[in-house]
Amino acid sequence: MQMSEVSMEINGRMVARDVAPRTHLGDFLREEVRLTGTNLSCEHGVCGACTVLLDGQPVRSCITFAVACDGRQVTTIEGYDDDPIMSRVRAAFHQHHALQCGFCTPGMVATARDIVLRLPEADEARVRIELSGNICRCTGYQGITAAVMSVLSDLRAQPDAQVDALRSLMAEGKTALLPAAQASAAAFTGFKAEQPAAAPVQPQPAATAAAPAGAAGKGSSIQGGFDVPFPAAQVWAFMADLPAVASCLPGAVIEEQDGDSVKGKIAIKFGPMAAAFNGTAQLERNEQQMSAMLRGSGQDSLSQSRAKGDIGYRVLAVSEQASRVEVDLLYALQGPLAQFSRSGLVQDFVRRMIADFGRNVTLRLQNPAGAGQALPQAELKPFRMFMGVLWERIKRLFGA
Numbered sequence: 001m002q003m004s005e006v007s008m009e010i011n012g013r014m015v016a017r018d019v020a021p022r023t024h025l026g027d028f029l030r031e032e033v034r035l036t037g038t039n040l041s042c043e044h045g046v047c048g049a050c051t052v053l054l055d056g057q058p059v060r061s062c063i064t065f066a067v068a069c070d071g072r073q074v075t076t077i078e079g080y081d082d083d084p085i086m087s088r089v090r091a092a093f094h095q096h097h098a099l100q101c102g103f104c105t106p107g108m109v110a111t112a113r114d115i116v117l118r119l120p121e122a123d124e125a126r127v128r129i130e131l132s133g134n135i136c137r138c139t140g141y142q143g144i145t146a147a148v149m150s151v152l153s154d155l156r157a158q159p160d161a162q163v164d165a166l167r168s169l170m171a172e173g174k175t176a177l178l179p180a181a182q183a184s185a186a187a188f189t190g191f192k193a194e195q196p197a198a199a200p201v202q203p204q205p206a207a208t209a210a211a212p213a214g215a216a217g218k219g220s221s222i223q224g225g226f227d228v229p230f231p232a233a234q235v236w237a238f239m240a241d242l243p244a245v246a247s248c249l250p251g252a253v254i255e256e257q258d259g260d261s262v263k264g265k266i267a268i269k270f271g272p273m274a275a276a277f278n279g280t281a282q283l284e285r286n287e288q289q290m291s292a293m294l295r296g297s298g299q300d301s302l303s304q305s306r307a308k309g310d311i312g313y314r315v316l317a318v319s320e321q322a323s324r325v326e327v328d329l330l331y332a333l334q335g336p337l338a339q340f341s342r343s344g345l346v347q348d349f350v351r352r353m354i355a356d357f358g359r360n361v362t363l364r365l366q367n368p369a370g371a372g373q374a375l376p377q378a379e380l381k382p383f384r385m386f387m388g389v390l391w392e393r394i395k396r397l398f399g400a
């Protein structure tokens with residue numbers, strides 16, 4: 001089996017190992033680094049027992065691949081010694097009897113820390129919603145909720161400078177985590193004695209407007225495309241029109257436009273999962289090559305998950321009356337909703353959305369709206385998309 005070397009900072013110490021690409025972070029922590037405080041239960045990202053911090057953000061280690069953590073910072077239950085929020089959370093869990101068997105506790109306190117850090121004004125109802133992704137089979141959640149509420153209440157009554165500093169870092173989109181105690185890290189077992197400390201990961205410069213496609217940095221890349229039975233020049237004129245493009249993109253709505261800059265939202269609902277990313281986007285056009293890059297970022301108001309992406313597309317002439325639109329998408333998702341980004345399924349759905357987008361473009365060109373009339377907004381139809389993805393996978397399975 002092909003192995004990949006990964007290097008990451010775990011609880012303040014650099015660790016390097018050769019791992020199989022399919023190895024999950026939870027197994028890596030337990031089996032390779034011998035940090036057994038991270039508990040594995042459902043192994044489907046549902047129960048929350050395996051929650052750890054990745055660059056200061058809670059993630060399900062049972063569905064996060066170890067190779068995806070290369071060059072990043074991981075904090076487990078063994079590494080919170082120097083963290084001012086976790087010291088308060090631990091004391092509150094003890095005071096309010098917020099644990100019994102303790103199996104869910106490592107993941108539960110990681111989520112509790114995130115709530116205190118991210119939602120300083122949260123009430124009890126919001127705290128319960130935020131805790132709903134962590135299953136406890138013992139306590140009935142009353143003590144856990146009371147513990148989190150007590151920490152929030154204490155910080156509102158008497159602010160803590162260290163906690164405020166972490167909150168400021170999070171607001172700026174930076175890692176909200178203090179270095180773990182080196183003394184506790186030195187006591188961990190399972191490290192290679194001869195392995196030197198890896199060099200720290202250097203921050204990458206921010207993407208500029210002139211940066212090429214893919215400048216959003218690390219993320220997931222998906223390529224696709226669609227055919228349109230219209231001349232390339234006509235298709236390009238349509239694709240360079242931001243409101244027209246938005247009308248064809250499932251779930252997208254433009255609320256404000258200033259030249260090639262827009263503000264709006266993309267709303268998605270699939271079963272119990274719903275998100276509405278509010279954000280901004282900038283369109284960069286190359287008229288000669290009939291290509292464009294739409295760079296956008298946004299945040300979901302409920303989960304506080306953040307999304308960033310570059311959508312590049314180019315119109316190619318297939319014949320005098322037919323064109324091909326090639327699409328290259330690079331995106332990154334951070335926060336609670338990132339746990340749903342299991343690559344294979346997400347890529348299938350995105351490709352399906354690109355196909356739906358292509359059909360909508362053809363429909364708009366075949367039936368152009370009258371002057372001054374708003375184009376109807378495309379609707380996301382999850383059930384139809386799901387059935388389409390399922391059918392494609394069945395065909396691939398049987399070689400059709």
